[in-house]
Amino acid sequence: MKQTLKRLALVSTALMALTHAAAAQQNVVWWDFLAGGDGVRMKALIDQFNTEHQGEITIENTTLEWGTPFYTKLQTSAAIGEGPDIATYHLSRIPLAVDSGTLSEITDEDMSGAGISDADFTTAASDAGKVDGTRYAVPFDQHxxxxxxxxxxxxxxxxxxxxxxxxxxxxxxxxxxxxxxxxxxxxxxxxxxxxxxxxxxxxxxxxxxxxxxxxxxxxxxxxxxxxxxxxxxxxxxxxxxxxxxxxxxxxxxxxxxxxxxxxxxxxxxxxxxxxxxxxxxxxxxxxxxxxxxxxxxxxxxxxxxDSHAFVIPANAGKEADAEKRAAVMKVIAWMDQHSLDWAGAGHIPAFNAVRESAEFQALKPQSDYAGFADTAVFDPRTVLAGPAxxxxxxxxxxxxxxxxxxxxxxxxxxxxxxxxxxxx
CATH class of the missing domain: 3.40.190.10 (Periplasmic binding protein-like II)
Structure with a gap:
């Protein structure tokens, strides 16, 4: 009888472990508009992330058509609660997206939970991700x-x-x-x-x-x-x-x-x-x-x-999920921390630690023009600005x-x- 109870206890423990593992696994739905060389580089970063976070977080990525089709689909999908968990975005379009209710605020707590803050990014890009002081995007690069x-x-x-x-x-x-x-x-x-x-x-x-x-x-x-x-x-x-x-x-x-x-x-x-x-x-x-x-x-x-950035759509009717939110922020922070490979496309990393690293300084000619990140002229903060x-x-x-x-x-x-x- 004792042996039977012991075996049952072991089975129960194993099942609890499996249940916990299943609960811990987060599938992050990702949309981007990146084609050509940009698309190849981003796909490589996503594959690397998924390999490193196997059993914890998986990015399920989809690439949509650049420009008006992308932004229209994201807006309409978020409005009915069927948008992705994370999307790429141009910072110049943030005011329009906020005006249409497409984006969720990214709080200081969201940032600190992922180990990042505004101080980790160029001031120009960080400011461009906000509307009236509220953050709606985390910059990835400056181009x-x-x-x-x-x-x-x-x-x-x-x-x-x-x-x-x-x-x-x-x-x-x-x-x-x-x-x-x-x-x-x-x-x-x-x-x-x-x-x-x-x-x-x-x-x-x-x-x-x-x-x-x-x-x-x-x-x-x-x-x-x-x-x-x-x-x-x-x-x-x-x-x-x-x-x-x-x-x-x-x-x-x-x-x-x-x-x-x-x-x-x-x-x-x-x-x-x-x-x-x-x-x-x-x-x-x-x-x-x-x-x-x-x-x-x-x-x-x-x-x-302008900047490619990461946003979190405000999916209407979806209940808040703290674990999913933390997983999304972990994806964002990881991407910024690994943006040296993205710089191969000519973009300047918005993440200061990468842009100031010896590895980036050795990257030519990118490091020869990286100074424009500090003197950038973004589109004005208006709903009429941005691509398309x-x-x-x-x-x-x-x-x-x-x-x-x-x-x-x-x-x-x-x-x-x-x-x-x-x-x-």
């Missing part, structure tokens, strides 16, 4: 506009310093002279894709200390001085076009080809083209090249930026055409102001 350069062409012109980086590029008059010197023999001084010129213009607007949006002061471009600063920024890029330093009309693939074929020493584009350059160089199909922060052509350093949002339409409708002579720069700036304020 922004940088200057790619042909090291061979710059070295021949005496524009490479002892540190191996470009020198003497700052100052509008000085930079324009450099572009003029390179614009000859069928070559262009700089390659700037027409459809992306607004990012350069917004960067130059930021370099003048312009304010794009202040709700209390009147909305978009609240003062006439701000409109003038936007006009000044347009004039710079239009001047490059008018002087023949860059083609009038050239879209991204052709603009990239101008640079990679050696027809232009400079290329202004986001850091997401870094993998393209790395691959071409590895194949022996590209000259010696590099990338640095945008030159400071006005008073301040500044460059357009009205602000992007305004840039395309008024500002890009102003660089090609379709609209006068001053008229474009004023029309953009009136259009956006009319939508508030």
């Amino acid at each position: 922004g506009l940088i200057l790619y350069y042909n090291k061979d062409m710059l070295a021949e012109a005496g524009l490479i310093g002892e540190d191996g980086l470009p020198k003497g590029l700052d100052g509008l008059e000085n930079f324009n002279k450099i572009l003029a010197d390179f614009t000859k023999d069928g070559k262009y001084g700089i390659s700037t894709p027409t459809g992306d010129r607004y990012r350069t213009i917004y960067s130059l607007f930021g370099q003048q200390g312009g304010t794009m949006f202040d709700e209390a002061a009147g909305g978009f471009f609240p003062t006439d001085e701000d409109v003038t600063k936007l006009t000044n920024a347009i004039d710079v890029v239009k001047g490059w076009v008018d002087s023949g330093y860059t083609p009038v009309q050239v879209e991204s693939p052709a603009a990239l080809a101008l640079f990679t074929s050696g027809q232009s020493p400079f290329f202004i584009m986001g850091n997401w083209e870094i993998p393209t350059m790395v691959d071409l160089h590895a194949k022996g199909e590209l000259f010696e090249w590099g990338a640095v922060e945008l030159p400071t052509l006005f008073e301040n350093k500044a460059a357009w930026s 949002a009205p602000l992007g339409d305004a840039w395309s409708n008024y500002i890009n055409p102003a660089t090609t002579g379709e609209i006068e720069p001053a008229d474009a700036a004023q029309q953009m102001r009136d259009d956006l304020n009319g939508q508030l």
Whole structure:
């Protein structure tokens, strides 16, 4: 009888252990919009996380179509309680997401429970994840506009310093002279894709200390001085076009080809083209090249930026689950702590410990332009901002055409102001 009771006790203990293990296992439903090289890198990080946390947490990931389809599906799914546990998001769209009730607040307690805090991230990205002081997103990276350069062409012109980086590029008059010197023999001084010129213009607007949006002061471009600063920024890029330093009309693939074929020493584009350059160089199909922060052509350093971040959808009708919440936060913290691999896509880790590590400092050219993380100009905090949002339409409708002579720069700036304020 004693032996029977002993065996029953052992079986009971085993069953309790199995029950506890089953309860401890958390399946975290994940949605992202990451395709191409970004998607491959993120999938590798998810696989690594799942391997390291086997029996504890499993990420069940799904990749959806970038842009409006992703954001619309997330909003509608959260509204009926069928959204994921975690999703990737652009920080520039946080105000719109909060306004629509799509996101759950991420509290200080959530952060501390995962061993992270605002102090672990760049101030610009951390602030961009909040609305009226309330946190709705945890930043993962910062991606922004940088200057790619042909090291061979710059070295021949005496524009490479002892540190191996470009020198003497700052100052509008000085930079324009450099572009003029390179614009000859069928070559262009700089390659700037027409459809992306607004990012350069917004960067130059930021370099003048312009304010794009202040709700209390009147909305978009609240003062006439701000409109003038936007006009000044347009004039710079239009001047490059008018002087023949860059083609009038050239879209991204052709603009990239101008640079990679050696027809232009400079290329202004986001850091997401870094993998393209790395691959071409590895194949022996590209000259010696590099990338640095945008030159400071006005008073301040500044460059357009956005961030991939992590959010927790506010799934309507779902009861709070403390263990699931802790698992989600553990996923977020782990991803940030392992974002060095993500930097291979050209992105700058928002997590300070990774960005300041010796491993990242050795990563070139990423560490050569990482300074833009501290001088980033994010989209203004408004529901009209972010990818696939009205602000992007305004840039395309008024500002890009102003660089090609379709609209006068001053008229474009004023029309953009009136259009956006009319939508508030």
